[in-house]
Amino acid sequence: MIDQLLNLDRKLFIFINSGLSNSMFDLIMPWFRNPLFWAPLYLFMIIFFIKEYKIKGLYLIGFLLLTFAIADFTSASIIKPVFQRLRPCNDVSMAGQINLLVNCGKGFSFVSSHATNHFAISLFLIGTFGKRWPWVIAASLIWAAVVSFAQVYVGLHYPIDVLCGGLLGALIGVLISSLQKTVFTLDGDY
Template identity: 55%
Template sequence: MIEQLIELDQQLFLSINKGLANQFFDFLMPLLRNPYTWAPLYLFFIIFAIRNYKKKGIIMILLLLVTFGLGDYTSASIIKPEVMRVRPCNDVPFKEQVTTRVRCGSGYSMPSSHATNHFAIGIFILMLFRRQWKPIVWLSLLWAASISFAQIYVGVHYPGDILVGALLGTAIGLFTSWLFFFIQSKAQRSET
């Protein structure tokens, strides 16, 4: 059963990594996964939160950092060393079939920290603003999914790594957004 799942994961990987290859994606996908591409968005969110929500905005930013830290630590330092799945671009019998479009990296593959972190942040933001601004739901999910998809296209993660990272990130984002609302309700009760 495990062998069949691995084979399916590899076939799906190749259908994205090789089957969807084109010049536009070759340009776009490395940009999507680059953290510097998104630096203006992160800066905008920090300014927006503090300017519009004051003290509440500072709590948003602090919990956003907690969300990122929790996602990154859990995926990279707890789960990856236990699972020890090799990246497709480093998998000795498989890597000959992989088109690597960025530096491969030496770390393990399962789960994708990019997927974990971006789904955690995306879900956190989605939960905070979904009532005030409806488009945040599909924008945050599209943002996290496109960065995660890019990980497969450039050759550094299997689809299974992305799926596990997305599920882990979603759980973390839900937890930290719950924590934010819990803190807010406590603060409101203490003010009354």
């Protein structure tokens, strides 16, 4: 059963990484996984939190950083060392089948820290602002999904890596958002 799942995972990886390959995606997908590309969004969130919520904005930043820290630590320092799954670009059985668009790196593949971190932040934002601004739901999920898809497209992760990372991140985001609501409420919360 596990072997069949891993075989399907490899086939889906090849379909996304090579089968969907095109010049437009080859140009933009490396950007979608680059933290510097998202820096203006992160800066906007920090400024918005402080401007809109004053002292509570600083607490929001703290909870957002806590969400990121737990997601990143759990994926990179706990799960990856336990599973030690090779990245597709480091897997000799995948040699010659990968359209690698970025530096492969030496880290492990399962789970994707990018997917974990972005889905954690996404679900934190949804839990915190989704009722007040429903557009945050779609925007956050699309943002996290595109970052996760880019991980597979550029050749760094298998689809199961990003799927499980996304689920882990979603759980963390929901938990930290719930914790935040027990500590303080924002104006306009219902």
